[in-house]
Amino acid sequence: MARTALRGRLTWQAATVASVTNETASVVTIRLDPPHWPGHRAGQHLDVRLTAEDGYTAEREYSIASAPGEPVAITVERLEDGEVSPYLTGELRAGDELELRGPVGGYFVWEPGDGGPLLLVAGGSGIVPLRSILRHRLRTGSDVPACLLYSSRNWEGVIYREELSQSPGGVQVSYTLTRSQPAGWTGHTGRIDSALLAEVAWPAESNPLAYICGPTSFVETAAAALVSLGYPPERVRTERFGGTGGH
Numbered sequence: 001m002a003r004t005a006l007r008g009r010l011t012w013q014a015a016t017v018a019s020v021t022n023e024t025a026s027v028v029t030i031r032l033d034p035p036h037w038p039g040h041r042a043g044q045h046l047d048v049r050l051t052a053e054d055g056y057t058a059e060r061e062y063s064i065a066s067a068p069g070e071p072v073a074i075t076v077e078r079l080e081d082g083e084v085s086p087y088l089t090g091e092l093r094a095g096d097e098l099e100l101r102g103p104v105g106g107y108f109v110w111e112p113g114d115g116g117p118l119l120l121v122a123g124g125s126g127i128v129p130l131r132s133i134l135r136h137r138l139r140t141g142s143d144v145p146a147c148l149l150y151s152s153r154n155w156e157g158v159i160y161r162e163e164l165s166q167s168p169g170g171v172q173v174s175y176t177l178t179r180s181q182p183a184g185w186t187g188h189t190g191r192i193d194s195a196l197l198a199e200v201a202w203p204a205e206s207n208p209l210a211y212i213c214g215p216t217s218f219v220e221t222a223a224a225a226l227v228s229l230g231y232p233p234e235r236v237r238t239e240r241f242g243g244t245g246g247h
């Protein structure tokens with residue numbers, strides 16, 4: 001039984017694209033309908049494979065944006081000079097097929113039994129697996145306290161803005177806008193550092209559980225800052241999306 005489930009996760013399958021929804025000017029959410037899906041955990045990702053007419057293939061990983069039990073969805077940010085993301089954000093349409101494999105990953109996941117208090121730290125599209133965690137927390141009725149610190153270049157770039165503005169499940173949401181701020185902005189500005197984390201994050205004495213996701217350098221900076229504030233390294237889980245960042 002377990003072997004069958006594993007084989008299922010490691011096998012490529014063609015999933016139909018159920019919908020493509022704009023999140024921001026450069027970000028879309030793609031809902032997928034894979035014929036075989038064993039279910040996923042909050043925080044996991046899946047692999048996407050594109051094959052060109054000449055047989056050339058490109059594979060990329062994408063976090064699962066939806067909660068366990070919800071239809072599978074990914075949220076993709078277009079990188080202008082990228083190979084795969086411009087296709088996913090610009091060309092793909094409902095009814096198309098996309099090859100995928102998954103779910104993948106067993107470390108950057110959260111279950112209500114893992115406890116908290118939860119500190120979620122996102123840089124740009126790093127919000128995607130954290131949104132799955134927040135939805136899972138909401139859907140399971142977990143009373144684990146949660147706060148989210150989300151770093152974005154500007155307000156227009158904030159993904160899931162509507163949803164986050166509802167503070168789902170009572171999560172405390174703080175933003176920092178690193179490049180530009182709308183008129184009258186009263187939130188934080190500038191990159192995440194230990195001073196900002198000391199202000200918004202749970203104190204280390206409350207034994208928090210932290211999840212940090214975003215571009216590699218963002219994740220490393222934020223993780224080092226949390227450890228400098230006394231968070232035990234084993235309570236700081238990280239997921240690196242690659243790239244040098246800018247969030």
Ligand SMILES: Cc1cc2nc3c(=O)[nH]c(=O)nc-3n(C[C@H](O)[C@H](O)[C@H](O)COP(=O)(O)OP(=O)(O)OC[C@H]3O[C@@H](n4cnc5c(N)ncnc54)[C@H](O)[C@@H]3O)c2cc1C
Binds near residue numbers: 060079081128
């Ligand atoms: C576990 C995991 C989960 C991921 N989840 C998501 C997700 O939910 N949503 C999402 O949009 N992306 C996610 N990514 C990143 C994704 O896999 C691709 O790397 C990204 O879409 C760029 O692919 P590309 O082919 O368009 O660019 P490429 O052709 O691979 O790269 C183009 C240029 O962009 C740089 N670059 C690559 N990745 C990034 C990045 N993340 N930030 C900044 N610059 C970068 C490269 O160094 C290169 O210079 C995830 C990555 C990992 C490892």
